[in-house]
Amino acid sequence: MLFRKEVLEGIVGGRIDRVFRVWAEPRVRAGSTQRTWAGIIVIDSVTPVTPEDITEEDALRSGFKSRAALLAALSKSTKEGAYHRVMLHLGGPDPRSKLAENADLTAQELADLTATLDTIDARSRRAPWTREVLRLIEQHPGLRAQDLAEHLNREKLSFKSDVRRLKDLGLTESLETGYRLTPRGQTLLTHLNPHPE
Secondary structure (H helix, E strand, O other): OOOOHHHHHHHHHOOOOEEEEEEOOOOOOOOOEEEEOOEEEEEEEEEEEOHHHOOHHHHHHOOOOOHHHHHHHHHOOOOOOEEEEEEEEEEEOOHHHHHHHOOOOOHHHHHHHHHHHHHHHHHOOOOOOHHHHHHHHHHOOOOOHHHHHHHOOOOHHHHHHHHHHHHHOOOEEEOOOOEEEOHHHHHHHHHHOOOOO
């Protein structure tokens, strides 16, 4: 489930505790979590609703100025299905954030990360890709995933899946558009390529 920047900021600030979606079937369930740049979002409940069920409070607590504005936004959805009210809250920081900020890596940590990348590359059905993707993100911070994928003649969804693997290691982070290396990722890439041409 995607969240706009202003919605995530509202969740962090406590102004937003619900969102509305148009789904044929719910895409999330109560108790599930989602990692975002703002932290871990916890889903409290997912309820199908009719337009009549939606209140002014719903609108305000989902980041809209009025019920009419919320209903207008929902009516513009190109998706087919019912309206769903998703209650949620910020569960805390993404544990990867602390990991990502740690740029002071020991020789053993650098060796372990290098070995992890080697394992990922060895198991890849394609040619080794981890270092190439890290270098590409370093060279083009904030570039759209679609454009980054095209640099490598890759499909966007497959490319984004690979970047998520690097993010899970604390090496990259998502921006509003595109990605950038984390301090941890920059330290590792410098270690892997200490004298770039």
